[in-house]
Amino acid sequence: MSNMKAKIIVTPKKAVLDPQGKTVQNALEHIGFKGIKDVRIGKYIEVEINDMDRETALREISKASHSILSNPVIEDYSIEII
Amino acid sequence: MSNMKAKIIVTPKKAVLDPQGKTVQNALEHIGFKGIKDVRIGKYIEVEINDMDRETALREISKASHSILSNPVIEDYSIEII
Numbered sequence: 001m002s003n004m005k006a007k008i009i010v011t012p013k014k015a016v017l018d019p020q021g022k023t024v025q026n027a028l029e030h031i032g033f034k035g036i037k038d039v040r041i042g043k044y045i046e047v048e049i050n051d052m053d054r055e056t057a058l059r060e061i062s063k064a065s066h067s068i069l070s071n072p073v074i075e076d077y078s079i080e081i082i
Numbered sequence: 083m084s085n086m087k088a089k090i091i092v093t094p095k096k097a098v099l100d101p102q103g104k105t106v107q108n109a110l111e112h113i114g115f116k117g118i119k120d121v122r123i124g125k126y127i128e129v130e131i132n133d134m135d136r137e138t139a140l141r142e143i144s145k146a147s148h149s150i151l152s153n154p155v156i157e158d159y160s161i162e163i164i
Contacts, residue, residue, distance in 0.1 A: 009126050027150050036134040042126035044091050048119040060115050068109050
């Protein structure tokens with residue numbers, strides 16, 4: 001039982017168009033950044049958790065990622081607990 | 083010279099209020115997630131780069147993070163090149 005930090009990264013699935021990423025790619029090329037193949041934009045969510053064991057935290061965060069933090073139809077997520 | 087992936091995480095600075103994070107915290111508590119201390123929401127940007135050496139990539143990405151990908155007044159960023 002200790003304090004933990006969960007880091008969740010939510011990204012659009014590979015098959016999903018990412019117009020925001022394309023816009024950022026254009027902006028980067030515009031300021032002279034050459035050789036960019038692709039840009040994808042996602043969300044980063046950091047959750048600080050009090051007094052919970054690691055296993056419970058991972059289970060709760062997985063549930064939350066699937067139900068609230070991402071849209072599983074068009075997004076993937078990855079979870080890291082530290 | 084090889085293909086690389088840069089992962090940039092942009093988060094609001096600690097001193098900056100994060101109402102989006104607060105909203106997510108409330109939503110998580112609403113579905114029964116107990117013991118959350120804080121939630122911060124940031125952006126995740128993944129840039130695929132062709133044929134560049136690691137040092138140049140890091141320099142270019144740092145420049146881009148500072149000028150385009152983040153607002154250094156209210157946001158911090160971290161860069162990982164893989």
